[in-house]
Amino acid sequence: MAGPPPQAGILEGANPVAYNASSPITLFIIQASIVIIFCQLLHYPLRLLNQPRVIAEVIGGVILGPSVMMRIPGFKASIFPPDSIPVFSNVANLGLIIFLFLVDIRLFTANWRVALSVGLAGMVIPFGLGVAIAWGLYHQFRTDAGIVEINFGVYALFIGTALAITAFPVLCRILTELKLLRSNVGVTVLAAGIGNDVTGWILLALCVALVNNNSGLAALWALLTAVAWTLFLVFAVRPVFMWTLRRTGSIQNGPTQGMVALTMLLTLISSWFTGIIGIHPIFGAFLVGLICPHDGGFAIKLTEKIEDLITVIFLPLYFALSGLSTDLGLLNDGITWGYVIAVIVIAFSGKIIGGTLAAKACGLLWRESTTIGVLMSCKGLVELIVLNIGLQAKILSARTFTMFVVMALVTTVSTTPLTKLLYPPWYQQKVERWRRGEIDWDGNPTGSSADSTNESVEKLNATQIRRLLVYLRLDSLPSLFTFITLLGAETSHAAQEAAAASATEDTVHIRKRPLEVHGLRIIELTERTSSVMQVTEGEEYYSAHDPVVNAFRTFSQLHDVAAAGRVAVVPVDSYPETLMSQAADVSSDFALIPWSEYGSVTEDQSVPYAINASERFKSGTHLDFIQKTLARATQTCNTGIFINNGFGGVVKTHELRRTRSAMSVRSAALESAVLPVTDKSHHVFFPFFGGVDDRVALRFVLQLAKNPVVTLTITHFNFSGAVDEIDTAPLAGASSVLSKIVPGTTTSSLDPTKSWAAEAEVSAHDLVLLHTLQSSLPQELVGRVTFKEVSVSSASVLKKTVDVATGAVGKNPKNAGDIVVVGRRHTRLGDDKDEVSGGDFKKTVGVVADQFIAKGVKASLLVIQAGGRGLES
Incomplete structure (x- = not known):
């Protein structure tokens, strides 16, 4: 008499990878873990090449399948035994059903004219070429094992559909990553992809219905039933579904748990119904996705709740299942490889020619139209789903299935590089300026004299x-x-x-x-x-x-x-x-x-978390973001990096706290009301060293000072000492200018390591500007703007700057916050040895701003860098 199975598992010698029909979960976990690990490892390097995740998932499946890993003795029998495949397949197909729901929930009905014209017209040529090559495939491989006997019309319909369809989800990702969604190319491709997607699924449903039903009459009844089910969902289910969503507040506030359950139940019921009438269950999920509303961001919020589980676990299993059916070893002769190359060429040429001609007919440029054709040739995961349906319906043999998988991989991998080559950013900018009338096609400006006047x-x-x-x-x-x-x-x-004027006059003032x-x-x-x-x-x-x-x-x-x-x-x-x-x-x-x-x-829009100053200013990603922004800003405009420290009277720390009694824990936890800031004043401190950044900052602080609540201190730090032995003969002219502007100023303030002539010229420019602005100060600013000068040695200039600033700001704890404004780049201070904070932060904001942060000056900080027209100041 046989005893019960071991209950202690491996502790009693049980084999952990042995398939047990009564408990298949153990082997399934191993299978799923291997698939997910393979896909993640492959996705990392492919992501650096701008390849979509589906490429890693398919390649991972191919590696795990008979092409590579299953050639290892015992691997298939131990990890993927035939008895375990039904369980693995059921989980994968459940993920596919929900994924198809997510695919079609993102379809929106804007731009239907383009969707119908470019989308459908872009399908005609590849569909026709697909029917042509189907003749050769049908007669060459009709004797392969594992296929059913079908007439050529059904076979040609399937091959034509497989070559005409476009992967809308992958297309969205590529357009987004290449920043083309807002361009003419992106708008056209997106609309065309929608029309292509819907048409392709309808043709595929027709093909599956013809295969799964023994007679044409039965297939017709299946299609009519599917149409009736579609009308029932649109005109009966959707109104009730919308009423329920509004009743529960799911449109305004996001789907409740009950509405998520109801939506998933509708998806499964619709999939079950389309499955039992002889059409694949994924079409039921497709239909429910189409009736889901986009109002209030409902579709996005619903997707956020379920997408991670699908894309991380279920979807890789499905594509791994495709890979397990892909055997590159079947492509073992010249005729087969000839058909592989022919299928790839037709997939590319059909889509490129069809999409290009249709886009050109809509008025786009030839290069834009060709780019649209290349993008429409992307196959991706939708193509693989179609191929798997063909394999399951026994339309395709394992050999022809592998041929089309290779085609799908090649076309998808090539889409992004070809798009970058055909439609680079410089060409996009040229076309955009040309359409605005700023330049002619050769790049020459077309502005009139009026435009020149405006520029002046x-x-x-x-x-x-x-x-x-x-x-x-x-x-x-x-x-x-x-x-x-x-x-x-x-x-x-x-x-x-x-x-005031409108109160006394009847005329309208602009x-x-x-x-x-x-x-x-x-x-x-x-x-x-x-x-x-x-x-x-x-x-x-x-x-x-x-x-x-x-x-x-x-x-x-x-x-x-x-x-x-x-x-x-x-x-x-x-x-x-x-x-x-x-x-x-x-x-x-x-x-x-x-x-x-x-x-x-x-x-992160959740409750703010505590963070110390060192973490705030040492985050590598944020420093990199600021540095790259400032690098780009040099050619664009003046830029200010604002580091807040209680500006506006908020987030201030008060040393004294009032104690109070409470009758309960709840009342003690209540926050006391904060009175508004009565003193709205701000004091601005600006240390002026010279240079283009400081000149831009000088004008900026004077504009700030026009606000009556702002007082301003401008302190010019005059370097002296440490260079008396330098020959000053070449600076006679500059020295006379400086001494006239600021008595007592000499060329000894200049850095001996720099070019004398250039530095003298810059210093003269700085001092002329400072003197001019001081002498022409408007009368309303005279009482609120103070100019000072501090002579200091170059060795102690940073320490002196912080000391002077500390004495000027942070003295009124009841005001709305003070601010220190500094220029970012100071070449004369670049050799300072007082390393106080991290080098990356100093490189980002400059040596002066770094010193203020390191010393904890009680004021906010604005770091200004000149750029664009500001470089001419």
Whole structure:
């Protein structure tokens, strides 16, 4: 009599990889773990080549299959025994059903004209070429094992569909990563991809129905039943589903747990129904995805809740299952390889020719049209799903299945490099400027004399900030709002004058808005489907509904500042390029970039966490972001890096705290109301050393001082000592200029390691500017702006600067916060040996700003770098 199976597992000698029908989970965990590890390891290097994740998943499956790993004796029998494949397949197909629901939930109905014209027209040529090559495939490989006897019409329909279809999900990812979604190419491809996707699935459903039903009449009934089910979902289920969503608040606040369960139940029921009528279950999931609403971001929020489990676990299993059916060893003769090459050529040429001609008919340039054709040739995971359906329906043999898998890999891998080659950024910028009429096709400017006059006026007004770009971060909004208020003083004053005039006159006054603020909110584009959906559904929607951007707009309107805001969804490494591109697009005079309160580039909208100063200023990713932004800003506009320290009267630490009694723990936990700041004043301290950054900063602080609540101290640090023995003969002219401007100033203040003539010229320029601005100071600023001069040796200039600043700021703990403004680059101070904080931070903000942070000066810090027209100051 046989005893019960061992209950202690491996402790009683049980084989952990032996398949047990009563407990298949043990072997399944091993199989899933191997697949996931393989896919992740392959994805890392392929990601560096801008390849989509599906490539790693398919290659991982091929490696685990009969092409490589299953050639190892005992591997298949131990890890993937035939008895375990049904369980593995069921889990993989469940993931596929939910994935197809996620694929089609992201489809949106904008641009249907382009979708129908380019999408459908782009399918005609590849479909026709597919039917042509199907004749050879049908007669050459019809005797392969594992296929059913079908007529040529059905076989040609399937091959034509397989070659005509485009992988919409992979296409979205490629367009997003190449920053093409907002371009003419991106808009056209996205719309065409939708039409292509829907048409392809309809043709595939027709093909599967014809194969699974013995007669044409039965196939017709299956298709009619599918149409009836579609109408039932659209006109009966969707209204009830929408009512339930609104009833539970799932559209406004995101799907509740009950609505997630209801949506998944609808997906499974629809899949079950399309499966039992002779059409593959994935078509049922496809239909439910189409009826899900996009209102209020419901589709995105639902995707966020379920996508990780699908893309990390279930989907790799499905593509690994495809790989287990892919045997490269079957491609073992010249005829087979000839057909492989022919299939690849047809896949490329059919899509490129069809897509190019259809796009050209819509009015695009030839190069843009060719790029669209290349993008439409992307196959990816949708192609592999189609091929697997063909394999399961026994339309394809293992040999022809492997041939088409190779084609799908080649076309998908080639899409991104070919797109970069055909449509590089420089060409995109040229076309954009050409369409705006700024240049002719050869790149020559087309501006008129009026344009030249406008440019001259802009140069004259370059010293004043009229267009400000603000990088909107949730953690920096209070300090940014305070800053905008200070710069908008002229606007508020003009508004008051206009209001007073309108009270006494009947004429209509057009209010002048001297300050125009453009806010840019950047959201990280991740690998998740929901992140891509944020872009494909239109950044305009999120720009109109984003709470941070709306708070910025409302604040600006209440303070009479002209404002515009938008949201950009881009990868982290594209943040600097996005910021400076926006600055160039709006012709910004100044870009204000706040330093993260938590040392991170991306934003975490959860409850803020505690972080010490060293972590805030030593985050490698944030330092890299600031450095790359400043490097790009040199050619764009003046830029300020703002490091907040209680600016606006918020986030201040108070040494004294009041004790109070409480009747309960709950009342003790209540936060006391904070009284508003009664003293709205700010004191600004600016150390002037010279150089282009300091000249831009000097004009900036004088513009800040026009606000009545601002007082300003400008301290000129005059270097002296340590170079008396240097021959000063070449500096006679410069010395006379300097001595006339500031009595007692000599050329001994110059750095002996630099070029004498160049440094004398820069110093003279600096001092002439300083003297001119001081002598022409408006009367209303005389009482609030103080000019000082401090003579100091070059060895102790940084220490003296911090000491003077400490005595000037942070003395009034009840005001709205003080600020120190410094230039970023000071070549004469670059050899200072007083290393106080990290070298990366010093390299990022400059030696002077680094010293202020290291010494803990009680004020916020604004580091200014000249760029664009500011370099001419």
